[in-house]
Amino acid sequence: MTGAEFLHRLARVRTGAWKGQRAPHKPLLLLLALGRVVQGRRRLVAFSSIEPELRRLLVKFGPPRDARHPVYPFGRLRNDGLWEIPGDGLLATTSSGNLHVKQLRERDVVGGFPREVHQLLAANPSLVVTAAEQLLARHFPPSHHDGLRAAAGLRWDWSVTQRYPEQPESAAFRTHVLDEYGRRCSICDFDAHLGDRALGLDAVRLKWSSHGGPNDVSNALAACLLHQRALNRGALGLQPDRSGYRVLVSDKVAGSSPATARLLDLHGRPVSRPRTPALAPSASFVDWHRKWVFQTPPRLEEMA
Numbered sequence: 001m002t003g004a005e006f007l008h009r010l011a012r013v014r015t016g017a018w019k020g021q022r023a024p025h026k027p028l029l030l031l032l033a034l035g036r037v038v039q040g041r042r043r044l045v046a047f048s049s050i051e052p053e054l055r056r057l058l059v060k061f062g063p064p065r066d067a068r069h070p071v072y073p074f075g076r077l078r079n080d081g082l083w084e085i086p087g088d089g090l091l092a093t094t095s096s097g098n099l100h101v102k103q104l105r106e107r108d109v110v111g112g113f114p115r116e117v118h119q120l121l122a123a124n125p126s127l128v129v130t131a132a133e134q135l136l137a138r139h140f141p142p143s144h145h146d147g148l149r150a151a152a153g154l155r156w157d158w159s160v161t162q163r164y165p166e167q168p169e170s171a172a173f174r175t176h177v178l179d180e181y182g183r184r185c186s187i188c189d190f191d192a193h194l195g196d197r198a199l200g201l202d203a204v205r206l207k208w209s210s211h212g213g214p215n216d217v218s219n220a221l222a223a224c225l226l227h228q229r230a231l232n233r234g235a236l237g238l239q240p241d242r243s244g245y246r247v248l249v250s251d252k253v254a255g256s257s258p259a260t261a262r263l264l265d266l267h268g269r270p271v272s273r274p275r276t277p278a279l280a281p282s283a284s285f286v287d288w289h290r291k292w293v294f295q296t297p298p299r300l301e302e303m304a
């Protein structure tokens with residue numbers, strides 16, 4: 001098997017629908033298994049030892065109120081050619097085709113990547129990274145990616161551009177956005193320049209290019225590098241109001257210095273508007289950012 005064949009198989013994993021959205025069970029088990037490769041752990045793991053971990057991830061990252069069955073992916077992933085349970089011919093299945101939880105626990109049944117997949121991954125660390133990122137991008141909103149990497153033990157060094165799927169902006173797009181916002185941060189009015197060039201100011205997309213966000217001024221804000229980062233990490237969001245948008249600060253942002261207090265104080269501040277009213281951020285891009293990137297909940301203080 002080649003790396004490309006493995007990634008193809010991964011992309012074709014059948015997840016089915018689960019309460020109206022794509023079921024996260026198989027992707028979560030795959031992320032845990034990739035984490036085990038990164039950590040150099042054994043190929044096969046007992047169901048009873050991975051069950052609590054998988055259940056925790058389902059509670060945290062799965063759809064709310066689902067039945068949270070770790071047994072479902074442990075058995076079903078075999079059909080995708082990505083999982084092996086040695087001796088599974090001797091195991092009974094339920095009428096719905098799942099394995100029996102009790103039997104898995106009592107017999108200490110083990111499972112894991114098939115041997116050839118495991119050997120391929122163990123020899124290709126960059127393939128593990130690609131596979132994990134592919135699963136994250138296809139099955140989970142960007143705001144969950146850091147938490148999932150940490151929970152699955154997937155730790156690697158990232159350059160900023162790898163970590164945030166935003167690529168450096170094209171010069172024309174950046175210039176257009178900065179000009180529309182008067183070469184100031186739309187969040188805090190930062191407007192330093194060095195000679196005739198803006199200093200530490202960039203165009204930031206609301207809907208990410210990796211998710212189909214276009215290079216339109218209506219999908220962007222001019223922002224200083226701190227607020228660009230804060231928007232991309234979901235520390236800041238936007239809320240519509242009568243005259244445009246106001247800044248939301250996530251309640252998860254914490255810190256005690258006066259500079260951090262200035263960040264927290266942005267909550268409720270109006271976002272600057274572009275010179276051309278028709279190029280103001282469009283509601284669909286703001287909604288996307290609010291839904292997929294912003295780290296809920298917002299701070300609770302009343303907005304001015």
Ligand SMILES: [Zn+2]
Nearest residue numbers: 185188224227
């Ligand atoms: Zn700023």
